[in-house]
Amino acid sequence: MLVELSVVEQRYHAVMEVLSAGAQVTEVAERYGVSRKTVHAWIRRYRDEGLAGLEDRSHRPRAHPWQLDAEIEARVCELRREHPRWGPRRLGFELERAGLGPVPSLSTIYRVLKRHDLVEGSLRKRRREDYRRWERGEPMQLWQMDIMGSVMLVDGTECKLISGIDDHSRFCVIAAVVPRATARAVCRALVTALETYGVPEEILTDNGKQFTGKYGRPRPSEVLFDRICRNNGITHLLTKIRSPTTTGKVERWHRSIQDELLTDEGPFADVEHARAAVEKWQREYNTQRPHQALNMATPAEVFRPVSGENGLALWRPPELDTTPVSSPDVVVEEGPPEPVEPTAGSGAVVVDRVVPASGNLWLRGQQFWFGPARAGKRVRIWIDTTTAHVSLDGWHYKTLPSRLSSLDLDKLRAAGAPTAGPPPPRPDARELISGDPVAIDRVVTASGTVSVARRSLSVGQQWAGRHVTLRLDNDLAQVIIDGTIVRTLSLNLSPSQRLRLQGARPAGPAPEPDRRPARIQRKVSARGATQVTGQTVQVGYRYAGRVVTIEVDETVLRVFDEADEAITTVSRTTTAPVVRHKAYGHRVESTISQEVSPLN
Incomplete structure (x- = not known):
C-alpha cells in the first residue's frame, strides 16, 4: 500500500541518509530534486532545532528599509479616529504640516487604515485624470x-x-x-x-x-x-x-x-x-x-476679491433699504397692494375638512397635499393670515405658510368656521431629540419599503400599500400594523434627524408582538417540491406548477391549496426568517385569464 509522506518526513529521511547511512550530499540532493545547499541547510537546521527545524518557514524579511515608521503609523490612526471623515490625502497633508516625515504615499496611508479597520474597502474608482474638470479659470468669474x-x-x-x-x-x-x-x-x-x-x-x-x-x-x-x-x-x-x-x-x-x-x-x-x-x-x-x-x-x-477700480458704484435696490436688516424673513410685495375691504375680525379660524379621493385638499385657493393614501381622513386646519397648522387624527401633521388674506378668513367665518384660540401645541422638540420613543406614520411602497430620514427600510412586500406606524425606540424601529408589532428593524438616527421627521409625535407604550404565523406563497416545482426558509417541502406531483400557501409556524409548516384546504403539515427544521412572501413568476391576472378563456 502506498503512503504519502509529508514534507517534513521527506526532509527527515534525506537528513538521515546523510547522517546515519553516510550517503553523499550530492546523491541525496539529486534524488530529492533539490540543490546541495538546501540539503546542507536541512542538516544544519536539524542539528540546531531538531525535527521542528525541518518545517516550512516564512521568507518574509525581518526588516525592510522602506517599512513605515511605527510612530507615523500610530499618528495616522490617531488622526483618523479624531477626524473620521479625513481621507488619505488629508491625512498626508496633516502629517506634512506637522513636520512628520517622510510622508508616506496615499496608497500606504490607505493600507494602514485598512489594516486597522479604520476604513471599509471599496472598489477602485476612475482616476482623477479621467474626469473633465468644469470650472472657470480665475476667481470672481x-x-x-x-x-x-x-x-x-x-x-x-x-x-x-x-x-x-x-x-x-x-x-x-x-x-x-x-x-x-x-x-x-x-x-x-x-x-x-x-x-x-x-x-x-x-x-x-x-x-x-x-x-x-x-x-x-x-x-x-x-x-x-x-x-x-x-x-x-x-x-x-x-x-x-x-x-x-x-x-x-x-x-x-x-x-x-x-x-x-x-x-x-x-x-x-x-x-x-x-x-x-x-x-x-x-x-x-x-x-x-x-x-x-x-x-x-x-x-x-x-480667492481674490474685486476692487472698485472700474469706477462703477454698486447698484442696491431701494426695496432692501426699506426693510430692517434684523428681519430678513419679512416679505415686501412688489407693486401696489390689492385693496382689501376693512374688517373688524382678522383672527385665526379652525376649519374641519375631509381629505378627498385625490388627496389634494383646497381651502380658499390654498392647496394642502395629503396624498391619496389619506383619502377619507378628517383633518383640522388652524389658519390665520401668516401660518397654517394642520392636525391629522388628533396629532400635529405639519405647519406651513398661509396664503389667505383677512377677507378670506372673514368668508370662512361667515360660512360657519369658528374663531380659533391660540395655535395648537406642536410636539415638544426636546421630547423628539431626548431619545424617548416617537411614532411616525408611513405608507409601504410596492417594493415593501418605507422611507425614514432618507433611508429605505424593508418592511415586507406583503404589506405593500398599507399604512404602518413606526415606533422609534433607541436604535430600533418597530413596525406596527393593526396594533401589533410585525417586525423590528435596526435604525440609528441622530438628534438632528429625529427633529426633522415629518409627523413625529411622542409614542405610547409598545404593543404586543404579532404571534400569528406568517402566511407566504410558493410555486410548486415540476418535481412537486418547493423551498421555504431554506427547507425543502414536498407538496406532491399533482400540485406541480401551482401556487400554494404555506403557514410558517415556529415548529411546523402547514401547506394549503388555492381553496385554502390543508394539503400537508411538515416539521420545520430551520430557524431562518422569512424574507420573501410572494411566489416567483406568478401573476394573478394571467392565472384568472387562463381559467376563463375558452380553449383554442
Missing part, C-alpha cells in the same frame, strides 16, 4: 448660489441656508441663515456679498422663484434677483430643469456643512446661535480647511 434647509432649531423650526461659492477658488462668499428663504432674504444676502467681495462676471443658480421669474405665471417676469444682476452688469445663468449637478460645487459645499456642522452640532437654540455657528464654520472653511481640488490649498489662498 462665476459664483454658484443655492438654498438648502436642514438648519434645525430646538423648537422644531427648520431654517434655510443661503449659500454662494466662487467657482474657481471654492471660496464661500455667502452663508446666510434665515427663517424663510424669501426673495428679499436671498437678494439681501447677495447684495451683502457684492459689497464685501465685489461684483462677479456671472452667477449660476437653479430655477427657483427667488432667483428667476422665467417660469412665472401667467407670463414670465423679471424678479428682484434678475434686476440686481442686470443693473450691476452680472450675467445670470440658469441650470436646466432638474439638473442639480450643474451647480455641483455649491451642492458639495452643502454636503460638507451638513456632515461637519449641522448634523454634529444641531439643533440650535435659536436663529442667532445657528448664524454664529455657520459663520464660524465658514471662516474655518475659507481660511484653515485645505481643499483637495485646490491641491490642498485653502480657498482664501486662491
